[in-house]
Amino acid sequence: MSPLDQLLQEAIPTRPEPAQPWGHWTDEDRDQHWQDLCDAVGTPNAPRPTPVTRTGCDPTTGSHPNTAA
Template structure:
């Protein structure tokens, strides 16, 4: 098998279908997305920020 054939045989990731603009993420979807983001940047298990923390930081 040539290098080109090996490259073409690799699984090529595809984008997930975009969410509909009128739909909302469930809490489970949000949690899964946060966990995936944390794992990607190397901070698995990091707590999610909440609105009150953000408001306090923006007010200061």
């Protein structure tokens, strides 16, 4: 078999399936992941940080009324 024939017989690499977006995790998954992270760095039962939200933003532009455009 020629080198070209061997090359043509190889499987063509494909892209892996896209990762699931963050929103597909259940609350239980997030809690378990947080606990696993805390255990890994030696701070078991550390409180989870409060999620940051952008209140008052215009959803069409993302601008905030307290900042200059």
